[in-house]
Amino acid sequence: xxxxxxxxxHITSVKSIKQITYAMKxxxxxxxKKAQNSMLLARPFAIKMNEAIAMLKNxxxxxxxxxxxxxxxxxxxxxxxNIGLILITSDKGLCGxxxxxxxxxxxxxxxxxxxxxxxxxxxxxxxxxFLRRVxxxxxxxxxxxxxxxxxxxxxxxxxxxxxxxxxxxGKKLSKVHIIFNEFKSMISQNMVEKVFxxxxxxxxxxxxxxxxxxxxxxxxxxxxxxxxxxxxxIKSQLYRFLLESQAAELSARMTAMENASKNAGDLINxxxxxxxxxxxxxxxxxxxxxxxGAGALEE
Amino acid sequence: MxxxxxxxxxxxxxxxxxxxxxxxxxxxxxGEMGILPDHAPIVVQLKEGILKYTVSGVNEFLSVFWGFAYxxxxxxxxxxxxxELMKEINEERAxxxxxKAKDAITMKGADMDMDTAQASLKKALVRMKLVEIRNKSKx
Numbered sequence: 001x002x003x004x005x006x007x008x009x010h011i012t013s014v015k016s017i018k019q020i021t022y023a024m025k026x027x028x029x030x031x032x033k034k035a036q037n038s039m040l041l042a043r044p045f046a047i048k049m050n051e052a053i054a055m056l057k058n059x060x061x062x063x064x065x066x067x068x069x070x071x072x073x074x075x076x077x078x079x080x081x082n083i084g085l086i087l088i089t090s091d092k093g094l095c096g097x098x099x100x101x102x103x104x105x106x107x108x109x110x111x112x113x114x115x116x117x118x119x120x121x122x123x124x125x126x127x128x129x130f131l132r133r134v135x136x137x138x139x140x141x142x143x144x145x146x147x148x149x150x151x152x153x154x155x156x157x158x159x160x161x162x163x164x165x166x167x168x169x170g171k172k173l174s175k176v177h178i179i180f181n182e183f184k185s186m187i188s189q190n191m192v193e194k195v196f197x198x199x200x201x202x203x204x205x206x207x208x209x210x211x212x213x214x215x216x217x218x219x220x221x222x223x224x225x226x227x228x229x230x231x232x233x234i235k236s237q238l239y240r241f242l243l244e245s246q247a248a249e250l251s252a253r254m255t256a257m258e259n260a261s262k263n264a265g266d267l268i269n270x271x272x273x274x275x276x277x278x279x280x281x282x283x284x285x286x287x288x289x290x291x292x293g294a295g296a297l298e299e
Numbered sequence: 300m301x302x303x304x305x306x307x308x309x310x311x312x313x314x315x316x317x318x319x320x321x322x323x324x325x326x327x328x329x330g331e332m333g334i335l336p337d338h339a340p341i342v343v344q345l346k347e348g349i350l351k352y353t354v355s356g357v358n359e360f361l362s363v364f365w366g367f368a369y370x371x372x373x374x375x376x377x378x379x380x381x382x383e384l385m386k387e388i389n390e391e392r393a394x395x396x397x398x399k400a401k402d403a404i405t406m407k408g409a410d411m412d413m414d415t416a417q418a419s420l421k422k423a424l425v426r427m428k429l430v431e432i433r434n435k436s437k438x
Contacts, residue, residue, distance in 0.1 A: 041312040048308055048376055052369060056342065154310040154380070216371075217341040220328060225344055229367065232380070236310055 004282065007275040011268060018264035024094065025257035028250045031150050032186070035247040039183070042243060046236045053233055056226045059216060068223045070230050073165075074198050076174065081116040084142075084167055084176035085109065086160075086196065088241060089127035090249040091146050096256035098181060098249055099126040101191050105179050109193070110136055119171055121163060123242070124149065142167045152246050157239035165234070168197055183247035187255055190248075196237075199230070301336035305352060307361065307377045314361070314382050323375060324351040325368050334370055342369045345379065347421050349429060360385040360432055362425050383426075385433050393426035 002010075057065070065071065087106055089099050106127070110118060118139050122128040125146040131139065143163040148156045168176060176197040182190040218225060302319040323334040326348025345368055350361040366379030400420035404413075 038311065042310055044313045044316070045308040045310050045378060048306075048378055052342075052367065052376075052378065055369075157310075158380075215340050217339060219341065219343045225342055225367070228344060232378075239310055 002274075002278070004275065004278055007271055007278060011271045011275065014264055014267050014271065018261055018268070021257045021260040021264060025254055025261060028254040028257060032247060032250040032254060035150060035243065035250055036183075039240075039243045039247055042236070042240060046240060049229065049233050049236055053226070053229050056222060056229065059218075060222055060226065064223065068227065070227045072169070072198070073230060073234075076198055078172045078174045080172050080174055082119060082171050082173045083113060083116050084119045084121070084164075084171070084173045084197070086121045086164070086176065086178040086180075087123065087127040087131075088178070088180035088245045089122070089124035089130075090245075091125040091149050093126065094256060095249055095253035096259075098189065098252040098256075099130075102127065102179055102181065103130050105191060105193055106131070107134070109177065109179065110139060114138060119167055119173065121145075121160065121167065123160065124245075142171075148242070149246050149249060152239075152242040154235070154239050157235050157242055160242075161231070161235040161238050164197070164238070165231070173197070178241065180241050180245045181248040181252075183244045183251060186251050189252055197234075199234075301373065303334065303336055303338075304374045305377070306375070307350075307379065307382055309379055309382050314384065318352075318354065321353045321355070323353075325377070326350060326363060327368075334375060336373055338370050338373075340369075340371045342367065345377070347425050349425060349432075350377070350382075358436075360429055362388065362429050364422055364425070381422075383429075385429050388426050388429055388433075390430045393423060393430055397423035397427055399423075 085106070087102065089102050093099070103126075116138065119142045120131060120139060121142050122131065122144045123146070128141075128144050128146060131141070143160075145156065145160060164176065167173065175195050177193060178196040179191070179193045182192045184190045300321065302321065303323065305318045305320050305323060306316050307314040308316075321336075325332050325334065325343070326345055328344040328346050331348070332343065345363055345366040347362075347364045350363045352359050352361070362381075362383045362385075363377070363379050364381040366377060366382075368375060368377045396419065400416060400423050403416045404420060
């Protein structure tokens with residue numbers, strides 16, 4: 001049986017662990033409000049952006065659209081074996097199954113596409129470290145970014161999207177997938193894996209007839225405007241993914257830390273009980289010894 | 300009198316939403332452009348500059364760094380990557396940024412990115428101009 005001192009030591013260490021996990025939970029809870037807020041604030045911009053793109057695309061003739069410099073972002077003829085992957089994980093651990101799920105998904109993605117060359121952009125330390133460790137011959141690192149959470153800003157999205165477009169065009173990728181966690185609610189995250197590029201025809205809309213006049217003036221030309229807008233749209237989508245992942249990470253950490261604090265509390269209760277039992281046992285043995293000692297003297 | 304509904308959005312936050320204004324002057328790519336009620340529908344690209352708008356006779360200013368504006372049915376939507384209200388600009392910081400950008404350009408380090416330096420110089424200039432306007436209006 002463990003001695004009284006050992007149990008006391010154990011209790012103190014569990015107590016300090018509980019303090020840490022509790023503090024981490026509170027920090028995550030405070031930050032999550034901010035993260036949710038910035039998600040809400042980013043929404044109107046993205047919505048209007050999509051509207052503007054749909055409108056501009058409406059105004060364009062299909063033949064012009066196919067000739068434009070950004071057509072490759074929508075559809076491409078690259079049938080090469082190069083594909084891309086963006087993986088958004090967290091920088092730090094202690095957030096439950098947040099990263100584990102992402103990494104599992106990434107692994108199965110890599111296995112499925114073992115006949116292709118995969119170019120990877122990682123955001124967050126955990127994903128990068130993991131992929132570094134596994135080292136697959138058909139996996140190439142293109143760009144990595146870390147240390148941005150929990151203060152992801154539009155500037156980060158800008159840098160990532162520049163790298164992404166460079167990678168997409170430079171390596172002639174046939175498609176780019178993205179894997180990240182979406183914020184669903186305070187207690188649950190939703191893992192998402194989808195094709196990011198070529199852009200879905202989310203703005204599926206009709207093209208202008210070849211000889212119809214539109215009522216809009218454009219300055220500069222429609223093609224130029226749309227080119228700029230589409231690049232910005234990629235940025236704003238990436239920005240949204242970053243914010244989603246950020247909020248999801250915080251909520252995952254909050255739940256994980258809450259559970260940890262609760263478990264630590266249970267453990268402390270058990271240990272205290274054990275300690276008291278041991279103490280009583282010691283007292284009883286001592287009493288026993290004294291009584292039997294006294295009895296021996298009387299005889 | 301007819302009014303225009305103006306909305307200014309940035310990726311981080313909506314700066315102004317549905318503000319009723321009398322007139323707007325936007326820094327379009329090929330020069331400044333005035334917009335009054337019943338303007339023809341138009342889509343323009345913006346460059347960095349100062350956006351002036353009038354709310355019931357009072358001039359207000361915004362800084363705009365790259366973006367788009369579209370005008371339709373007396374509604375103006377401005378999508379910009381970065382924008383600040385006049386009162387949000389920190390004079391001291393704007394001046395420092397200006398100095399830093401200028402130094403960077405004059406030093407011309409081998410690994411310097413000329414585009415970035417130019418862009419930050421332009422940004423700083425816009426901010427400085429806004430500070431100037433603000434100081435004048437205070438006196």
